[in-house]
Amino acid sequence: MKQTHTPPTMKDVAAEAGVSLGTVSKVVNGLPVGEPYRQKVLRAIDKLNYQVNSYAQGLKASRTNTIALLIPNTRNPFFAELVHHINRQLLKRKYRMLLCTTESDTDLEQTYITMVQQNKVDGIIGLTYNPNLVIDASVPFVSIDRVLSPSLPCVACDNFAGGQLAAEKLADLGCKHVAFLRIGSALNNEPNKRKSGFENGCANRNLHYDMMILNDGEPLTRFRTFLEEHRTAEGFTLDGIFCVTDYIAYCVLRFLDELGVDVPGEVQVIGFDGTRAFGSENYICSTIVQPVEEIAATCVDLILQEDIAAKPSLICLPVRFADGGTTRPET
């Protein structure tokens, strides 16, 4: 006699293991659960030959195929480029993007977290500076540039290597006395590592450096004052400047122009990000280029994974130097 099968359901697994349906669901989805419970569920799955994939399939069917992107704004060219590539990557995979320009509004960010919990979106990719954001471990969330929790993957460029590359490049270009200009942030974020990388690079090459750090909110004109102090009767006493972003480099180049200091003749300037005017033209300055397209692809790959908590908590993607006319050709 031929036996007919109905495939076992998650309910059958729960009954066999003597645990609740929620516990089975947690195990199947790789969420934290007490080890004895996990063992019971795994034994029951094994015994009943329960197909985890069919459940995952079921999950997929109830999906919205929508990922939310939280980003401070789209006016900053780096953010705009990021939005562009994440959008293209999602569309390629038939996913839609809910865009939320947060301007760092905590309530807005929290609203989107709630939407994931109510299954209105499948996950969130977020670049947030909000230190109070509450995200529980069940929310699929991929963070950009800031590690929010060890269970949530964070994607960034290799900021430390970028800072180091800037220092070494200035040394290669013949600089002897350089400066590092940045805006400080109390937050423990990835871009802050540019500083340590730069210091490391200067130490490696015995390169003397000054550092000027503004607090959030201080006027950028303080950089102008700093630069003015280095203009002496003998000329400009710095021969290289590393700015923590292209935006600061852009302002610094204006200040130097106003002060009559020639770039790259008297001083060479390197920024960070890889900003190009109109998205497809020349770099606005010599710069450490973030691999925006790869960052976008990695974020999208991660957020569409079943078991996001099992992924590495920090992925750093390689940067490179690009000449944008504010450094001299290498000899």
Added chain:
Amino acid sequence: MKQTHTPPTMKDVAAEAGVSLGTVSKVVNGLPVGEPYRQKVLRAIDKLNYQVNSYAQGLKASRTNTIALLIPNTRNPFFAELVHHINRQLLKRKYRMLLCTTESDTDLEQTYITMVQQNKVDGIIGLTYNPNLVIDASVPFVSIDRVLSPSLPCVACDNFAGGQLAAEKLADLGCKHVAFLRIGSALNNEPNKRKSGFENGCANRNLHYDMMILNDGEPLTRFRTFLEEHRTAEGFTLDGIFCVTDYIAYCVLRFLDELGVDVPGEVQVIGFDGTRAFGSENYICSTIVQPVEEIAATCVDLILQEDIAAKPSLICLPVRFADGGTTRPET
């Protein structure tokens, strides 16, 4: 005896008028329907004292509170600024934005039209160069910069006035022999009106002008050749240039720099759009500024209207001139 009422439904109106439910719906929503049918429905609504608003309320409850934005990309700073402001306007009204960077992909655009028809989004705001896009009159669609159909509202800046303002401004600044540089488009879009406006302004002021038009896809270096031809032993023979976008102005400024022509000393340059580096800084050139924030607010107001087809088919918002250092101070 006190009579109890249940408010009349749309079904009651259909029965009273002797028409289908769909016909009542069309009339209620201001969609095209044969005039005799419309009269029948209006009489029935009147007789039963049917409250159109309660129906509209019902409609609202079934809404997704989601608007799709179709835009070629977010790398062009004008588009990025538009995305930013439309996003902020929608969030203010508790609406979410599905972002679709189309890169002018016809299939993608059409997919979003279908989503509206399936009630997956409440409406679309779109900037599309796709001449084959099929949108039926029932789809709430607000177009930017291009009139797609008389029944779909289009929002743009006053491109004609902008072109005219550029010509008049160059005349005010003492120019005698100017040029207009643009990329031609076969499409009947609003930005094309910059040309007619400019010609009109030149005629008003007896200002002599040359015109150089590239076809889509022709290399911008042809503008460089054009400029080179105006460099003679007696100096540069143009004293003013109007570029149809800031992007072209940006390229032209580079070409002029390469050719050793001083801006604004020998020639003054005006662009169009109001592009600012990093979204919050100085204009990259003297320019005709589009009121992006107002364009965004108007699009959002329109798309959230009940009766979109009753709205004006073209709304042009005022532009202004801004000095970005590539023109001389007015005397």
